[in-house]
Amino acid sequence: MNGEVLRKAVELAGFCIKCGFCEPVCPTILAFKNSPVYGPRGRILLLREIYRGEFPLNERIRDPYYSCLNCKACYEVCPAEVDVGEISSEMKKLIQLKGLAHALSYVVRDVFQLYGNPLGVKVSNNEISEILPRRGKYTLFTGQLYQLMGYADRISSILDLLREHPSLLNVSTRSGLSSIFLKFKGASHAFIESILCISKLLRGRDVAYDPSADFYSGIFLYDLGFEEVFSEHAKKVFNELKERGITKVVTIDPHTTYALLSLYPRYVEGFDIDVTYYLELLDDLNLKVVGEISVAYQEPCYLVRHLRLSDIRSILESVKGLSLEKVRTSCCGGPIEYLYPERSRAIAKTRATELSAGGKDLFITACPVCMSNFRKIALDPLDISLFIYRNLS
Amino acid sequence: MKEEIVREASRIVGWNNVLLAPEELVPFRYDASEFKGELPSIVVMPENEEQVSELMALSYDKEIPVVLRGGGSSLTGASIPAFPNTMVISFSNMVKIHEVNIIDSYVFVEAGVRLDDLNAYLSQYGYMFPPDPASSAVATVGGCIAGNSGGMRGAKFGQVKNWVLGLNAVLPGGDVIRIGGKTLKIRQGLDLVSLIVGSEGILAAVTSAYLKIWPAPERIARVLAYYDDLSYLMQAVTKLRESKLVPLVMEFLGEGLLDAVRRVYGDVIEAKGRNLLLIDIDGPEESLRRYVDKAIEALENEGLILYKIPETPEEMERAYLARRAAFPSSLKIRKKPSERVLVSDIVVPPSKLIPTIKEIEAAIDRSGLRAPIGGHVGDGNIHSDIFYDEEDEDEKRRAWKLLEEMAEIAIKYGGSVSAEHGIGLEKRELLKKEMKSKGSLKALEIMREIKKIFDPKNLLNPGKVI
Numbered sequence A: 001m002n003g004e005v006l007r008k009a010v011e012l013a014g015f016c017i018k019c020g021f022c023e024p025v026c027p028t029i030l031a032f033k034n035s036p037v038y039g040p041r042g043r044i045l046l047l048r049e050i051y052r053g054e055f056p057l058n059e060r061i062r063d064p065y066y067s068c069l070n071c072k073a074c075y076e077v078c079p080a081e082v083d084v085g086e087i088s089s090e091m092k093k094l095i096q097l098k099g100l101a102h103a104l105s106y107v108v109r110d111v112f113q114l115y116g117n118p119l120g121v122k123v124s125n126n127e128i129s130e131i132l133p134r135r136g137k138y139t140l141f142t143g144q145l146y147q148l149m150g151y152a153d154r155i156s157s158i159l160d161l162l163r164e165h166p167s168l169l170n171v172s173t174r175s176g177l178s179s180i181f182l183k184f185k186g187a188s189h190a191f192i193e194s195i196l197c198i199s200k201l202l203r204g205r206d207v208a209y210d211p212s213a214d215f216y217s218g219i220f221l222y223d224l225g226f227e228e229v230f231s232e233h234a235k236k237v238f239n240e241l242k243e244r245g246i247t248k249v250v251t252i253d254p255h256t257t258y259a260l261l262s263l264y265p266r267y268v269e270g271f272d273i274d275v276t277y278y279l280e281l282l283d284d285l286n287l288k289v290v291g292e293i294s295v296a297y298q299e300p301c302y303l304v305r306h307l308r309l310s311d312i313r314s315i316l317e318s319v320k321g322l323s324l325e326k327v328r329t330s331c332c333g334g335p336i337e338y339l340y341p342e343r344s345r346a347i348a349k350t351r352a353t354e355l356s357a358g359g360k361d362l363f364i365t366a367c368p369v370c371m372s373n374f375r376k377i378a379l380d381p382l383d384i385s386l387f388i389y390r391n392l393s
Numbered sequence B: 001m002k003e004e005i006v007r008e009a010s011r012i013v014g015w016n017n018v019l020l021a022p023e024e025l026v027p028f029r030y031d032a033s034e035f036k037g038e039l040p041s042i043v044v045m046p047e048n049e050e051q052v053s054e055l056m057a058l059s060y061d062k063e064i065p066v067v068l069r070g071g072g073s074s075l076t077g078a079s080i081p082a083f084p085n086t087m088v089i090s091f092s093n094m095v096k097i098h099e100v101n102i103i104d105s106y107v108f109v110e111a112g113v114r115l116d117d118l119n120a121y122l123s124q125y126g127y128m129f130p131p132d133p134a135s136s137a138v139a140t141v142g143g144c145i146a147g148n149s150g151g152m153r154g155a156k157f158g159q160v161k162n163w164v165l166g167l168n169a170v171l172p173g174g175d176v177i178r179i180g181g182k183t184l185k186i187r188q189g190l191d192l193v194s195l196i197v198g199s200e201g202i203l204a205a206v207t208s209a210y211l212k213i214w215p216a217p218e219r220i221a222r223v224l225a226y227y228d229d230l231s232y233l234m235q236a237v238t239k240l241r242e243s244k245l246v247p248l249v250m251e252f253l254g255e256g257l258l259d260a261v262r263r264v265y266g267d268v269i270e271a272k273g274r275n276l277l278l279i280d281i282d283g284p285e286e287s288l289r290r291y292v293d294k295a296i297e298a299l300e301n302e303g304l305i306l307y308k309i310p311e312t313p314e315e316m317e318r319a320y321l322a323r324r325a326a327f328p329s330s331l332k333i334r335k336k337p338s339e340r341v342l343v344s345d346i347v348v349p350p351s352k353l354i355p356t357i358k359e360i361e362a363a364i365d366r367s368g369l370r371a372p373i374g375g376h377v378g379d380g381n382i383h384s385d386i387f388y389d390e391e392d393e394d395e396k397r398r399a400w401k402l403l404e405e406m407a408e409i410a411i412k413y414g415g416s417v418s419a420e421h422g423i424g425l426e427k428r429e430l431l432k433k434e435m436k437s438k439g440s441l442k443a444l445e446i447m448r449e450i451k452k453i454f455d456p457k458n459l460l461n462p463g464k465v466i
């Protein structure tokens, strides 16, 4: 099994010639003190040494792969089209199989298995039900990511505590710990507001909502390398949707959309649910702003690079009076917030500077993970749904 | 490595700028070549010249070999440790652009600045640093000075050596030298700047440089001309050179490379024609049409299949990217991941391109290997990517032999074994061969003596070049 995963990773890296074009665009190298093993070329070089048995398969190999954001910045510039995000995903699987992952990741898995989502919080979706009908051609599938990210600010403090006292993460105390997460109540309002806005935007477009058919996608489990747990969960979600006769779902965030569009078909045999990202249903928008406004837009990498979906940039560019600088897409650092909070914030800071986010009238994003991560560095991005909703003419 | 040395190095640059963990050291065993170096004992990333100087003093004092590292994109193993117990000094933290002076035509930069970043910065002023190796996204000022790099604009602007006005550098032992200056002309006794340029990190660590800059071309026209028969393409190159036009770029992609590039850039690369000649002509709006007509006249011969002039900026950019991506794209057509590539980098006087290419093609045929050719043909520089399976000893031997044969062909026509990639670990023997054929082994002796003066303990990038 180990050998198989390694071989697959090596095959994925096969055509890399170590030219290093990927290094200048990788957000993690810079955040990890310019150490190239925290960048695409370094990850491949380490992998090849592991494969040849020159570097031991021990816990030292963990951070280089777990720190990968899978943002595909490297893939975009790689002349040999090597996808280091995919390679890191394979390596995470291997690291999990060998039991070398972060203790914290096992907490996430345990909590997830107990409560159906990685934070163990109880997500309430009643307000959406008040906005959208019960039946329709499409069914809204929030994937609960906006809701969960609403708790992220609060949960950070306990994670910091766990990091400072790793002994708390002993296997014997893990399940006890899980219950601590349940104590968190009340998500941050900004995230709830986004979901409600999205729901309102979808009103009258044949989109229904059934709270009993709205599950967490399992994406974080996949990101942590728990392939089997993810795969089981994906099958379960598929069956639940099928049982309710749901054939077309509408997703609202980049990560859930990626899970359903790209991963579920890989892990669930016969997955035949039609998945549409909500902005694709809103192709008739007519937006107006008052006066002149300058906007910084954080383009979610999962949306544009993984999914090549919905050109929000052009929606914004078409608004009269709105000025938007062209800045290359780059990750906010959010995907590694849980395991490497400081590095993740460093990436957010660099990104905010690139976007001159602080100096614009509005800072917009379309991803709850970006939103949450920028909030940690005292910025307050506005979700694209709110911008659209407020400026519909 | 002794703890005392690690402690001292860390004191100099700060713990945050030290890499010691084994996994963090792994990438420094490699560059873009097929060589694998020794695992360094420590990597340090100084933030300024004083720190470089202290590190070089420490290395000297404790007799620790040092390898200097920029972007690590060397194709000849120049930036990897040839010996164990090495300290790598990486310039990734020295990325300041200190000053741009338009009147005096220079930019003053630190060694770790990447060329693309430098040019993005200069473009705000309507200027550029002309040498543009295809690796400019990753290659640094220090690496390009040490490598005397060339690039696509070499047809008009030559190599880095034409563009370095002054250098600040640290010698083994820690002494700092300031050579050349910020003036466009200078006579300072023996020209040490030229000695350091191209020295592949064996003489001194460049910390910052005054580089000459040039106004960015006012307008560029790009012409893509396709030929089936390579000798007709080379004939066009000769004609172009005779025409007194000095194209900004004159690049050719031979069959194997063109096929590889076509797969990704099929939108801008025509389906017909086995070989491509890409030229850029720059000039003021008013004269450009005339220049292009003149170029086309030179390109037209009975072997020309067709030519295209991309119109939109997007098309032009795509065509340029296609050329830049040629080498890496060719790697995608490898049959299996264990296939490796040796890159030949010969140069001949452009007037000898036709016979050179003929002989090279024959040598490739004899070798039975795949070795697509291409290059910066405007200045007589031909690259060939020689593929071999590293698990097949016989193929490997034949690949090295082909590399050597190509070098011999270059020498025969009055050229050289390396135009721009340098000697590194790869071409030491070939360099010897070239000097011997010129009856100039003495020159190598002088180089070795010079090395001793700069680096009496042979600590700086030992095992490379000479």
Ligand SMILES: Cc1cc2nc3c(=O)[nH]c(=O)nc-3n(C[C@H](O)[C@H](O)[C@H](O)COP(=O)(O)OP(=O)(O)OC[C@H]3O[C@@H](n4cnc5c(N)ncnc54)[C@H](O)[C@@H]3O)c2cc1C
Pocket: A018, A019, B031, B032, B067, B068, B069, B070, B071, B072, B073, B074, B075, B078, B079, B091, B111, B132, B133, B134, B135, B138, B139, B140, B141, B142, B143, B144, B145, B146, B147, B148, B149, B150, B151, B152, B199, B200, B201, B202, B204, B205, B206, B207, B327, B328, B420, B421, B461
């Ligand atoms: C895809 C690809 C395309 C390429 N195309 C070209 C091309 O068109 N033209 C061309 O000329 N080359 C080309 N190269 C080769 C290479 O990229 C260049 O030679 C480049 O200049 C190396 O720069 P670097 O910063 O990566 O240097 P490195 O690889 O890090 O180092 C190269 C040499 O410079 C020394 N060095 C680095 N920094 C310093 C310093 N501060 N002071 C003193 N010595 C130093 C090193 O010790 C080493 O000997 C290409 C490489 C690749 C992978």
